[in-house]
Amino acid sequence: MHEMSLMESVIEIICGTARLNGARRVKSVRLDVGVLSHVDPNALLFCYDAVRRGTLADRARLEINRITGEGWCLDCGTTVALKERFGACPHCGRHRVQMTAGDELKIRDMEVI
Numbered sequence: 001m002h003e004m005s006l007m008e009s010v011i012e013i014i015c016g017t018a019r020l021n022g023a024r025r026v027k028s029v030r031l032d033v034g035v036l037s038h039v040d041p042n043a044l045l046f047c048y049d050a051v052r053r054g055t056l057a058d059r060a061r062l063e064i065n066r067i068t069g070e071g072w073c074l075d076c077g078t079t080v081a082l083k084e085r086f087g088a089c090p091h092c093g094r095h096r097v098q099m100t101a102g103d104e105l106k107i108r109d110m111e112v113i
């Protein structure tokens with residue numbers, strides 16, 4: 001389950017940032033998780049509960065913000081919705097679509113006290 005190592009990194013980053021800013025604890029954290037990324041939000045939540053124990057983020061609320069898939073169709077020259085990786089353009093049906101969103105996993109922001 002690679003979600004475990006992902007969440008370990010997230011905890012490391014947010015606790016490191018909290019410490020650098022002299023915070024006592026992390027209150028909440030928001031993640032952007034693309035729908036086309038190979039990451040399961042439920043597994044993220046599960047792993048988060050396991051890795052945050054005993055850290056500055058012990059009681060921090062985790063919010064997962066889903067980012068929809070988007071791509072740039074080279075044939076239409078426009079941004080189109082992408083339902084799957086390497087999916088076809090919904091306008092012309094061709095497969096020359098470069099993914100521009102939906103693949104991310106990033107920390108959007110966090111609150112500390």
Ligand SMILES: [Zn+2]
Pocket residue numbers: 073074075076077089090091092093094
């Ligand atoms: Zn197209």
